[in-house]
Amino acid sequence: MFKKFVLKNPYQLFLTILLPFLVSTVLLLFLQSSLLNRNFEKFALNQVYHQQVTDLQNTSQNVSVLEQTARSVSTTAFFDDVIKDLLYTDVGPDDYFKYQNKLQSYKNIYPFLQSIYVYNGEHIHAVPRPEFVYDRNSFDDKGIFTILDDIKNNKSHSIVLRQIPNVLAGISTGAPQSIYVYSYLFFDSQVSSGKVNEAIILNISADWIKQSIQPQSSESGNRIFVISSHGQLLSDDSVHPLLSDLHGQAYIQQINGSKTPAGSMRMDVDGVDSFITYSSTDAFDWKLVSITPYRYIVKDVEKMKEKTYLFVVLFIVGSILLSFYFARRLFVPISMVIQNYNQLELEKRGEYYDRKQEFLRKVIHSRGLLTREYLQNQFHKYAITLDPTGSFLIVLLKIDRFSEFCAKYTRGDRDLLKFGMVNIVTELLAPAYAHECTETGEDQVMILLQVPGMHDPSENRGLALLLQHIQQQTHRYLGSTVSVTCSDTFESISQLNFYYLKTVDLSYYRLIYGHESMIYSEMISVSGRTDEIKYPQERDDELTEALIGGRSENAKQALNEIVAGASSYSYTALNSLFIRLLLLIRHAIEALETNHAMKVDFNFNAYLMKLQKMETVELILTDFFGLFDSLAMELEAKKDNKYMKLLGTVTQIIQRELANPALSLDSIAAEVDLSPAYLGKLFKKHRLVSVADYINNARLEYASHLVVSSKDTITDIMEKSGFSSRSHFFTQFKKVYGITPSQYRTNAKQLG
Incomplete structure (x- = not known):
């Protein structure tokens, strides 16, 4: 099998030798690149994680x-003697x-402060503001009072993100x-009333927080933001606005549910x-998130992966090109050795097959003259597993439509197809029967x-199914039936010739049973029917008269009646019929x-030869x-043709x-x-008009021609x-042309 594959072309020689090496190398490269990619990916993730954790820790x-x-600022201000006056005494304008x-000096010292409020329970002092002192009703930042009145949720030294009026608006x-x-x-x-009476509020600029947590590079698409323990967004984010409620997000839930202060995940x-990388702050119970x-x-x-795949592709292309080069250099010497070996092997195998076929044909035609010892020796020589002393059965396969088969295939192709038929028989029968196949004729193969x-x-159901399967597979794979x-069944191989000739005679009954038939000797009952097929003499007369009279359907019916029942006769009687x-x-x-x-x-002779080649009734x-x-x-x-000549003569007479x-x-x-009756019927059948109408139409056509082309009077033209009748002429002319002859002439002159 290997040698046959190599000999197809020079390129397959190299592929056969180095293909496993080439494939294994390519697979190794792909495996190695995949492992490296995974390791590099893990390395990149670790690098990013450590960088982001560092950034979050700095933030x-x-x-x-x-x-x-x-x-520190709020405590210092609270104990400042000047600011104490604002908290505990009334200050005059x-x-x-x-x-x-x-207060302005405090704001100037600490640039992260947007504004400072001092509240004493009744008034609030704010810097910067258009006015310095406001009461609860006049102060525009109403939200601060809501916070101060709810110390249960807003403790001292806590921080709250909120919106306040911008003093620069307008x-x-x-x-x-x-x-x-x-x-x-x-x-x-130490507040017992539940409301704050003295407080210092430092409003820290959101822009300062934003600058402190802004990622180092915006090209990576990195987002860093702050969330509260409740999942509320406390810093600017490119996707969500400030104070957005993110507690429903899966990654926020996982972050808030984590027991570790820092970590990472992929979601x-x-x-x-x-x-995602996250870290907890020591102050305010915030979470810093980096995405x-x-x-x-x-x-x-990914870029490295693309380069790796490109290298592998180039390696494959280069390997193939090298394989083509070396294949051309190595093919000729190797193929010559293998070809010579194959030729010798083929000749030996073909000679062995031909000798075996010749021996089997010799056994068929020996008429039992070969000794048992000779048969056993030859059976052993040709690896024939049949037992000469056992019982045998002959199966004859006959190719249907053999004339078409010969016209379609050359002699070599026909031999190849018959060899294929033998292979099909061997494949299907070998598991059940010891057998041998022999090509005993151009259109037949004998199975012993x-x-x-x-x-x-006929009673062996298993054998019948196998033979039907052979018919089906032959039609399917070889295209022939x-x-x-x-x-x-016969007792000894010495009877092979007698039963072979009898089987050949039986195969002629395909004439009756048709193509793809299966014929057994029990089906042929010829006892007492070897005589000539008899039928009434009038059937011959009916067939002859029908053929002479041109009545093909009657002839077919007569032939069917003659042939009916002929299948009960012998092939010879049917052939004679x-x-x-x-x-x-x-x-x-x-x-x-x-x-x-x-x-x-x-x-007659050519048709008889053709008839003898036909395979079925x-x-x-x-x-x-x-x-x-x-x-x-x-x-x-x-x-x-005869009628047309007659009608031509009639037309000439009319003209x-x-x-x-x-x-x-x-x-x-x-x-x-x-x-007159026969002529009128014949004329109307072929011309589709009666003789009288044809004469009348010819006269009117001639009259219309004279009216236009001559100066004769209408009466002369009529004659x-x-x-013979002027009124009849005018009536017929007007009936055909719609106007009188005189009007017809006038119209022709006007048009002419």
């Missing part, structure tokens, strides 16, 4: 510093400037109406596969089966040629029916005697020597056209 430290600074400058162009600030609350924790965030799209993390890894016991083959003939019928057909053809002066293309009848139809058509054509008023069907019939 957490900034938040802690902010908290400590705000605590004259002293506002001093206290306002004091003053600075483009300034928003409100801004976000983080309000740091400081008040005396889908807002429809994007992302890598980076996963594709940015593995971007360099070793069978257990002297049983009728076969008929099967089974012999009787068809020869007799062919002689009868020749007699009918000779009668046709004599009676109608015609020549039929029919050769159905084919013979079909061919006879075709011959009958051909004879009927030739006869009809002969009759039609010649057109001006004669006495011209009629009777006068014409007398001239052609036919009865020249054969009309």
